[in-house]
Amino acid sequence: MIHIVGAGLAGSEAAWQLASRGHDVRLTEMRPRWATPAHTTDRAAEMVCSNSFKSDDPDSATGILKAEMRRMDSLILRCAETTRVPAGNSLAVDREAFSQSVTEALKSHPRIQWEEAQIVAPEAGVPTILATGPLTADPLADWLAQHTGTTRLHFYDAIAPIVERQSIDMGIAWMAARYDKGGADFINCPLDKAQYERFLDALLSAERVPLHEVDTPYFEACLPIEVMADRGRETLRHGPMKPMGLDDPRTGRWPHAVVQLRQDTLAGELFNLVGFQTRLKWGAQKEVFRLIPGLENAEFARFGSIHRNTYVQAPAVLDATLAVKSIPDLWIAGQLSGVEGYLESAAGGLAAAFATDRAVRGLAPMPFPPDTMLGSLLHYLAHASSVDFGPTNAMLGLLPPLPEGLLDLRTLKRAGGTRAVKSAKGRAHRERALHSLEQHLILAGGLP
Known part of the structure; x- marks a missing residue:
């Protein structure tokens, strides 16, 4: 039996991957009996801060990571595709339908045993993946810090508000995607210069929620x-x-500034303010955000908020397979490991499952190649500087440089400018990453 602690995005993906490989899995989730400052349900893979898995551009960092995860049959991406909502060139989901879909898949799997409990320490001798996320309960976080000889690290993360679609004035706002990419999927609220300055003055003077840890x-x-x-x-x-x-x-022209809202549910009755995560007090949010043209009468289904996230000092704690160096049979996946983002967290769960499966079968560790997007993330966690380590998203800059002379950058720039160069580099990185992943899976014995 393999124990997975936490049924967030990483834990859910890890449980599915291991059960699919024929392992019996005990999946422990502390909600709803033990609540967190951000979650509101008892379901798996609840998306708290946003409903987006970021860009679907195949040559972007997230596009490459998605392609790698699809090749390895990611449950999270499969459920995301079936519950997606319009979001231009991004993959966004109805978060309730998505979470329900993941939960049903896990609870119906014959090899997954779901339990509600709070784990304060992993059981010795039992292969365990800690995927408790950035809101790991204090007893377990304290145990981890003590037994790895490191301090707990933190950062503040914020949530954006959600408004009811029918309360948005579409006589002012309009539907479109930036540069018409992906369809007219966003509601856009335009501001002229005077409106922008008024909004900014109100935003800067509005009352904020005090932070308990000012050095975080x-x-x-x-x-x-x-x-x-x-x-x-x-x-x-x-x-x-x-x-x-x-x-x-x-007007036929770009406004001075724009606030975009992205669909949050399949029914389309709720929209979230893109990039408007906030620590303003709830009353202040009403006053300030209703200054945005089109949102004068906005009804808020959820206000924004802020919470403190926990992560480990990965370079000192983890190797490139997410195994804890100082504790046998223990892996850490998801945001607790030092990645940031829903997609990256799910990818970490997949990687931890891959490593645990090999360990349980008595096979040597096999890190993902650093020229894959997943491998580059894990390589960063294991080899970044411990002095100034901080969480990271998937980025093309994490990948090794492309071979010298692979691309004729001068010709590309003459033909299509900087955008053509960027696109060609992204495409080359994607082709190399997927080829490298395929070779890696062949050497590892493939997928079930």
């Missing part, structure tokens, strides 16, 4: 909207409120 940093890829605004009055216009590629049908 934010995760840079998911900053609260007001923290971004603190960095300069133009920051939002070049971030989540950038107007580029969005022609206002009333």
Whole structure:
């Protein structure tokens, strides 16, 4: 029996992968009896902060990672595809339907035993994957820190608000995707310069939820909207409120700034404010976000919030297979391992299952090649600097450089500019990654 602690994205993927390989799995989830500051259900793979698995561009980092995970029969991506909602060039889901789909798959599998309990320490001698996520309960987190000889690391993460579709004024807002990529899937609320300045003044002066741990940093890829605004009055216009590629049908031009909303449910009755994660107090959110044209009468189905996330100092704790160096038969997957993002967390669960399966069968560890997107993530966790280690998303910059002379960059730039060069590099990375993964799976004995 293999024990998996935590039925989030990583734990769910790991349980499915191991059960599919013929292993008996005990999957332990502490919710709903022991709640977290962010979760609201007792279901598996609950998506808290967003409903997006990021870009579907096949030549992007997330596109490559998705292709690798599909090759290895990812349950998370399969359920995501069946519950997806319109989101331009991204994979977004109805989070309730998605979570329900994953839960049903796990609970109906004959080799998965689901239990509700809080685990304070893994059982000695039992192969165990800790996939308890960034909201790991204190007793287990304290045990882990003590037995790995490291301190617990933290960062603050924030959640964006969700509004009811019928409360959005579509006489002002309009449906479109940036540069018309992927269909007219987003609701766009335009702001002129005066409206933007008014919104910014209100945002900067609004009351914020106090932080209990003032020395804990934010995760840079998911900053609260007001923290971004603190960095300069133009920051939002070049971030989540950038107007580029969005022609206002009333003027035929790009607005001064835009707020985009993405569909959150299959029925289309709820939309979330893209990139508007926040630590404003709930009353302040109503006042400030209703200053956005089209949201003057917005009804909030959920307000934004902030919570503290925990992760381990991966370079000191983990090897490139996610095995804990100092504790036999223990692996860590998901955000607790130091990756950030839903897709990356699920990929970590898949990798931990791959490693645990080999260990249980008495086979030598076999890290994923670093020129695959998954392998590059795990290589970063194992080999990054311990001094300034921080969580990371999938990025092309984590992959080894392409061979010299593989691409004629000068000709590409003359023909299509910087975008053509970027696309060609991404395509070359994808082709190399998938070829390398295929060779890796052949050497490992393939998939069931």
